[in-house]
Amino acid sequence: MHDIRAIRENPAAWDAALSRRGAEPMSSQVLALDEARRAAIHAAETAQAEQNKASKEVGKAKASGDEAEFERLRALVGQKKAEVADMNEQAKALDTQLTDLLMGVPNLPLATVPDGADEADNVELRRWGTPRAFDFTPKEHYDLPGVLTGMDFETAAKLSGSRFVVLKGAVARIHRALAQFMLDTHIDDNDLQETWAPVLVKPEMMYGTGQLPKFGEDSYETTNGWWLIPTSEVTLTNTVHGDTVEESTLPRRLTAHSQCFRSEAGSAGRDTAGMLRQHQFEKVEMVTICHPDACEDEHDRMTRCAEAILEKLGLPYRTMVLCTGDMGFGAQKTHDLEVWLPGQNAYREISSVSTCGDFQARRMNARFKPEGGGKPGFVGTLNGSGLAVGRCLIAVLENGQQADGSVSLPEALHPYLGGKTRLTAEGTLA
Template sequence: MFDIKAIRENPETFDLGWKRRGIAAQSEALIALDSSLREKKTELQECQSRRNVASKSIGQAKAKGEDADDLIREVADLKARMATLEEDVRSIEEELTQKLGRLDNIPAEDVPDGESEDDNLEVRKWGDIPAFDFAPKQHFDLGEDLGQMDFEGAARMSGARFVILRGDLAKLERALSAFMLDVHTTDFGYEEASVPLLVREQALYGTSQLPKFKEDLFEATTGHYMIPTGEVPLTNIVREDILEEEKLPLRFTALSQCFRSEAGSAGRDTRGMIRLHQFNKVEMVSITTPEQSWDELERMTGAAEQILQRLGLAYRVLTLCTGDMGFAARKTYDLEVWLPGQDAYREISSCSNTGDFQARRMNTRCRPAGEKRTRFVHTLNGSGLAVGRTLVAVLENYQQADGSIVIPEVLRPYMNGKEVISRP
């Protein structure tokens, strides 16, 4: 969400930023709409002022026994005009807010230009891609052969893009979640939170899922939406707050179920756990001052990388190009884990700095010590990690020729010391 005043003062900067995202120039139309709004407001104020003077004159004329008919007609005309202007102001304000609310954030200067994921920039790789002396299977074949991953049973009760995990695989998913939370809270200072899974429209507007991406959400009949990511409730913890700068950054983490309609993914990843309507994710959110946010993005990305490194999973880090970056982000790093069954890297985390984009929508500010002035905070979010996709990666990277799965050492304390998952 942008301040129209900033667009008026720097139209070329905004148009250039949108052009880098493949969006046509917007500033001229927005400035014209804002100019019309300010003109209507000025006329409304003038009418209010004139009505007050005329109303006072009516009382004075009547007190003197003078004819006040002309003044009475003028006041009636002014009231009618004011009613029209008030409706015009309301309508234009709504239109301007809607248009500003649908505009993508401006990319940071060091974000590579590009049109699609093919133009993303590889920053680094970590780990060795495992070599097998057999043809590695994909996770769904492994899970079904173990008798602990059931897509057909889930489909009978819920339809496509759901899964039932049983036995050791269900326990392994829980182990991964607990391991991730322990690393983020103990080693990286994130505060764990348990958050609502149902939120109101204003929360989703604050973190930019609404109004533009409504089709991706599951809406309840109570005026609530199921959260698509833990980013929504975690970031909204500070909604409409004024925070003391010396207490920043604030860092939150949570394990939550997430719900997405996957409206735009027809035909993609239709089998398996890569793209489900319901999945678990450990989310990280940071609230910082403007000066802290770029260092915090590197720190957050490093926290997500630590999970993969301790699990011994090979991955790469990409800087997303302007054409592949999310709506609210100024800069995003994607972590892609190696999946032997697919013979490819697949996304497992995104870490983004949104600058003050979400803070403006939530009206969240910070105040320097001893000062009265406030300014908008910066917000960051990142997956640390998507639990289901991490389970997929563990299954495919730690599979053995007989279809059993070696449990990574760091997870064995969460699995009662168990070392291998085999078919019961």
């Protein structure tokens, strides 16, 4: 959420930043609500002071025997009491309107974010690895001979419908190995704290990280009001929801492997083949909660953590900085990692790493107490995929495919597969 004081101090700059994201200027609407709210609060305080003064005079009038003055003052006390209640109610209603309005406004982009309308305007920062030259036409993951028996879309459709998959045998084990490898790397090499958390959360947690109120159609709500998380960013970031933590405990760097659930609203017809875009999938998430001044350095650090996973797996990728028109709602700046998929002859997103500044912290009311004393401030938050497990499975299978239908598996996974090094064309590990 946004700092109302910053909007008051420089509404033109706030509108200009919003316009970079393609949003309409809103400062006049926000400030009109804010002014009306503040006026109602002032009126309530004024009426309260007048009520208090009249209350003190009531006793004096009673003691002096001035019945007319006593009745006048008593009526005035009642009148002011009603005014206080009415003004407080108006102020509360206006405050709710203002909060609801600001809750629907996206974060402001940093100055280093390139302007643009959509993904075509994203800017490449760097590349790692060289896509392999095949002496045969590479297949997509779901057409590989060794995958056919281990990636069952027909049974999944019977169980749950489209955009689900049942993984079996060797393919399921490779998928599990990838998640374990990612977790171990983040814990042992990157000093992230392993965390296990619920996948069902209260609605206020979804508000805290920005999935609500605008994007409810992208997630699943249960009949009793819980929400299935679209990513464990929701749970990990909200561990400080409503808290004031000691600055000495920052940064908090967390990682979790979880099931994730997305309705994929608005994606009809996109990536319908294979398991690239699913309603249920697994992800290893990274979250950092830090001093807001450290967000830029943490963003680069987290990006390197995600990049290192791909490098250890030998998967070519490129790192992009998203333009203003392609960033997520809560992000100030986002780096996307796109892995090379030879079956599609294209780079496809496998991780987004975003810094949110204090945007989510304001929604969560998450603060830190400065070590040197002083007023508590809002923490900074960052999140990123480290990585999407299913998409990483796709990349491993497609990049390692051989002419005989087998798949050569990355050396980094061998210890997690009992020393096995390849997926045979028959769908077994060897």
